[in-house]
Amino acid sequence: MNTREHRALYRGVETYLDGEADPSLAVSVRRHLAACWACSEDAEWLVLIKAALGRIGERRPPDLAVARLARYASTVSDKR
Numbered sequence: 164m165n166t167r168e169h170r171a172l173y174r175g176v177e178t179y180l181d182g183e184a185d186p187s188l189a190v191s192v193r194r195h196l197a198a199c200w201a202c203s204e205d206a207e208w209l210v211l212i213k214a215a216l217g218r219i220g221e222r223r224p225p226d227l228a229v230a231r232l233a234r235y236a237s238t239v240s241d242k243r
């Protein structure tokens with residue numbers, strides 16, 4: 164690993180993973196990821212973390228207010 168290259172490109176890894184790197188940075192980061200264990204390991208973690216964060220909205224628990232309304236509606240309809 165080239166330490167100077169590592170320092171220069173370390174912050175570019177997340178930019179690259181977010182798809183925000185310009186073409187020349189993307190080429191440099193891809194080449195660096197193929198050679199640098201530290202950055203490639205961080206990149207794998209970042210990919211996993213970003214994927215998990217992206218799924219948070221998909222796994223929302225049932226809304227408590229909706230459950231309370233449903234329970235209230237069932238008690239009201241039982242009394243009629």
Ligand SMILES: [Zn+2]
Pocket residue numbers: 168169170172173195199200201202203
């Ligand atoms: Zn590196």
